[in-house]
Amino acid sequence: MKAEYKPYVDALIELAIAEDLGDGDHTSLCCIPATERGRMKLLCKQEGIIAGIEIAQIILARLDPDVKVELLLKDGDRVKVGDIAFYVEGRLQSLLQAERILLNIMQRMSGVATQTAIYADRIADFHTKVLDTRKTTPGMRVLDKMAVKIGGGENHRIGLFDMILLKDNHIDFAGGVRKAVLGAKEYLAAKGKNIPIECEVRTLEDIDEVFAAGGVDRIMFDNFSPELTKEAVAKVAGRCQTESSGGITLETLRDYAATGVDFISVGALTHQIKSLDMSLKACE
Numbered sequence: 001m002k003a004e005y006k007p008y009v010d011a012l013i014e015l016a017i018a019e020d021l022g023d024g025d026h027t028s029l030c031c032i033p034a035t036e037r038g039r040m041k042l043l044c045k046q047e048g049i050i051a052g053i054e055i056a057q058i059i060l061a062r063l064d065p066d067v068k069v070e071l072l073l074k075d076g077d078r079v080k081v082g083d084i085a086f087y088v089e090g091r092l093q094s095l096l097q098a099e100r101i102l103l104n105i106m107q108r109m110s111g112v113a114t115q116t117a118i119y120a121d122r123i124a125d126f127h128t129k130v131l132d133t134r135k136t137t138p139g140m141r142v143l144d145k146m147a148v149k150i151g152g153g154e155n156h157r158i159g160l161f162d163m164i165l166l167k168d169n170h171i172d173f174a175g176g177v178r179k180a181v182l183g184a185k186e187y188l189a190a191k192g193k194n195i196p197i198e199c200e201v202r203t204l205e206d207i208d209e210v211f212a213a214g215g216v217d218r219i220m221f222d223n224f225s226p227e228l229t230k231e232a233v234a235k236v237a238g239r240c241q242t243e244s245s246g247g248i249t250l251e252t253l254r255d256y257a258a259t260g261v262d263f264i265s266v267g268a269l270t271h272q273i274k275s276l277d278m279s280l281k282a283c284e
Contacts, residue, residue, distance in 0.1 A: 002122075012139055013132050016105075017141035017143070022045070025096065028093045029171075032093050039282075039284065041088075042087075042279075043083075043108070043278060046081060046277040049077070049078055049276075051110045051150040052102070052109035053074060053075050053085060053086065054105075055105050056106055060090070064094035064098075067090035067095075070267070073085045073188060082225045099280045103278065107276055108143070108144075108147075109144075109147040110276035111147075111274050112148060112151065114151065115274075116147070116272045118250065119253060123257040125263075126257040128260075130153045130264055131156045131243065131264065132269045132270055133154070133266070135240070135271040141158065151269075161195075163198060168200060171200065174257060177206050181199055181210055181213035182213045185197070197216040198216060198218040200219075201222065215240055219242055220242070221244050221261070222245055222246050229259040229261055241262045242261045243265060244263070245265040
């Protein structure tokens with residue numbers, strides 16, 4: 001895990017524990033002795049890419065510092081029905097408290113990783129990389145971003161703070177592409193900040209406006225057809241990175257990759273996923 005992700009992960013885990021445990025896991029407290037120890041296994045019940053094992057270990061250790069985890073798989077491994085990801089031994093009350101929290105996180109992360117792998121594999125023979133977006137579940141963005149990387153994709157910006165992305169509304173309110181780009185450059189210089197600038201374009205003429213303002217780190221082609229994207233890539237001519245975005249599906253992914261664009265951003269990696277089925281089961 002990246003160091004900058006840890007505060008977000010820790011905060012999410014604390015929230016998940018608070019909302020699930022409340023004033024106590026009364027079901028476990030009423031029938032499981034506090035000192036009783038046991039063993040459980042993480043059982044995969046669906047084919048896909050597993051993700052979230054690292055986070056599961058953090059959750060388990062948070063609820064029981066003496067827990068022992070035996071890893072059989074690692075994040076990014078392809079799993080099939082019946083595979084066991086890990087065994088965990090510890091106080092049964094703690095394991096039962098951790099069960100739903102770690103499953104919720106692992107199932108979602110594995111769903112994102114599996115979806116991403118499908119898209120990444122589809123264009124593996126091109127230089128184009130699949131990017132995620134900010135279309136994530138609130139509070140879980142860094143986990144979604146981690147899952148995308150595990151699945152073979154690449155991360156776009158984390159939030160509004162680590163890249164300037166001039167989109168249609170910014171450009172319209174600023175008075176056009178050239179003014180928006182110049183404003184971004186002036187702002188970064190005044191603030192002494194060094195973060196990338198990306199600018200969305202809606203026409204081939206907008207590309208000229210970007211470079212008339214001194215250029216940017218990346219140009220995003222918004223809702224271009226594959227044919228228009230090919231023209232746009234040629235017009236940029238390697239002067240900066242290029243990205244396609246807007247309505248690109250698994251069926252059209254290769255058409256866009258064939259244009260020579262550097263990146264394709266796909267919101268579906270995180271907002272149209274199906275969680276991967278798995279369970280935490282008692283064992284000897």
